[in-house]
Amino acid sequence: MSLEVRPRATSDLPALAAALIKVHDHDKYPVEGVADPLAWLTPDRLLAAWTALVDGRPIGQATLARAGAEDDAARIWQQHTGRDIDQLAIPARLFVDPDHRHQRAGLFLLHEVQAFARDHHLAIAFDVMLKDHAAIRLYETLGCVRIGTITHTHSHGQAEPAAVYATPDSAPHRETPRA
Numbered sequence: 001m002s003l004e005v006r007p008r009a010t011s012d013l014p015a016l017a018a019a020l021i022k023v024h025d026h027d028k029y030p031v032e033g034v035a036d037p038l039a040w041l042t043p044d045r046l047l048a049a050w051t052a053l054v055d056g057r058p059i060g061q062a063t064l065a066r067a068g069a070e071d072d073a074a075r076i077w078q079q080h081t082g083r084d085i086d087q088l089a090i091p092a093r094l095f096v097d098p099d100h101r102h103q104r105a106g107l108f109l110l111h112e113v114q115a116f117a118r119d120h121h122l123a124i125a126f127d128v129m130l131k132d133h134a135a136i137r138l139y140e141t142l143g144c145v146r147i148g149t150i151t152h153t154h155s156h157g158q159a160e161p162a163a164v165y166a167t168p169d170s171a172p173h174r175e176t177p178r179a
């Protein structure tokens with residue numbers, strides 16, 4: 001078995017869309033559902049995307065997008081650091097096919113995200129639903145720090161608690177514990 005991570009090619013998208021449907025069945029990620037997987041895989045303001053492949057077959061991916069004023073993570077990061085959101089990128093759309101987990105595909109995808117941001121002098125912040133325990137463990141393994149908590153209200157009106165994380169160089173102070 002060979003695992004590879006490389007920049008995403010358009011020809012990867014059908015296999016990634018099929019993997020995404022499996023991920024949604026398994027993890028309820030993304031919470032808003034997967035009515036249009038191909039559109040979901042290509043968020044607005046996309047900067048870069050990477051594919052993880054096992055034996056040449058796409059099994060997972062991650063994207064990095066420029067932050068927008070409407071991003072909860074950007075708002076919290078800006079309050080936390082006082083910096084301009086032009087300096088911020090948001091990783092998103094990270095998933096790995098449930099049949100190919102625990103082989104470090106998620107870790108290697110996030111290494112690419114971090115390297116790209118570093119090379120382009122961009123800070124990184126993002127939100128993650130508290131229910132997504134594996135993702136939170138992975139981010140904390142990478143040294144990401146929790147800088148806030150939010151409630152995400154998705155399209156069905158359902159409220160989902162989430163945390164905002166940043167890489168340590170993107171947000172030097174942790175969330176201040178409440179008294």
Ligand SMILES: CC(C)(COP(=O)(O)OP(=O)(O)OC[C@H]1O[C@@H](n2cnc3c(N)ncnc32)[C@H](O)[C@@H]1OP(=O)(O)O)[C@@H](O)C(=O)NCCC(=O)NCCS
Nearest residue numbers: 029094095096101102103104105106107128132134135137
């Ligand atoms: C989060 C996610 C991407 C992680 O993918 P992954 O490829 O399994 O990640 P990794 O293999 O790098 O790491 C996952 C675990 O495998 C372990 N692992 C990695 N390589 C290993 C190895 N060779 N042997 C044993 N364990 C290993 C890691 O230590 C980690 O352990 P932990 O979960 O107990 O902390 C995946 O679980 C997923 O798609 N989840 C649903 C979608 C989601 O939540 N996305 C994030 C939204 S913000």
